[in-house]
Amino acid sequence: xxxxxxxxxxxxxxxxxxxxxxxxxxxxxxxxxxxxxxxxxxxxxxxxxxxxxxxxxxxxxxxxx
Numbered sequence: 001x002x003x004x005x006x007x008x009x010x011x012x013x014x015x016x017x018x019x020x021x022x023x024x025x026x027x028x029x030x031x032x033x034x035x036x037x038x039x040x041x042x043x044x045x046x047x048x049x050x051x052x053x054x055x056x057x058x059x060x061x062x063x064x065x
Contacts, residue, residue: 008054011054011055011058012054028053028054028057
């Protein structure tokens with residue numbers, strides 16, 4: 001679980017660095033944090049898909065910047 005948190009933290013840092021901070025903070029990051037807090041991530045494959053989505057969002061915003 002520790003590895004997952006490290007990867008999520010890195011993903012979050014990338015997303016914040018590359019994206020419009022308010023939009024990212026108020027949508028994706030809060031939703032992910034809430035889901036992790038509630039323990040609903042559970043399924044590792046689903047979590048991997050979420051990380052891929054995060055990376056895609058960060059890359060898309062980076063290209064727009």
